[in-house]
Amino acid sequence: MIKDNITRILASLPQGVRLVAVSKFRPLEELAQAYDCGQRLFAESRPLEFEKKALALPKDIEWHFIGHLQTNKLRNVLPYVHMIHSVDSIHLLEAIEKWCADARHSGIRPGKVKVLLEVHIGAEETKQGFTPGQVLSLPWDEMGAAYPHIEICGLMGMATHSSDEALIDKDFALIEDLFDSVAQAHPSLEHFSQLSIGMSDDWTVAVRHGATMVRIGSAIFCPQ
């Protein structure tokens, strides 16, 4: 079942769009099944669950983190993570930089941490993230020097939870425009290339808006 789901999704994803298997709340054996189908990119949203799975599963998995991250949980995530999609404040960016710069951690975390800035695009009040205006006014050309242990690789967003495709389309168009504006205004940003949009119910819309990664959980791990 998991195999069929992955095969079906991969068959309809355009080349160059990566499938992020969102495995939160799923038991290890289901991740192992996805792994056996060749899936190597997984994402989790809770720090302790993330750490447990990263330690238990094969080392060639590329782990992404997509949930709200509190600074007191950095040690559970940073040693294993390849990319954090959900950096939702400057405070968090600073804490990640500080953790990585700290000499005590330098052996645990050799490379730079890749991050995406989470943008609040949906209608829901509760979703965290930068507003589009905040993203536009960040000092982009100084970020590399300010956060030498971090690579800001792009943006992540979640569309309004709705069955109205026009609404979802509008949310994704907004983040696509924002992504293009930042990239065009700051051609010196070498790593700014990733747009993480689209989940089980709306990833086909996200692909039309330039998604480079889709984050899919239930459409892989739930019987369809």
Ligand SMILES: *Cc1c(COP(=O)(O)O)cnc(C)c1O
């Ligand atoms: C759970 C989650 C997903 C996957 O959601 P599905 O609807 O199960 O595909 C994607 N992104 C984030 C941030 C999530 O928390």
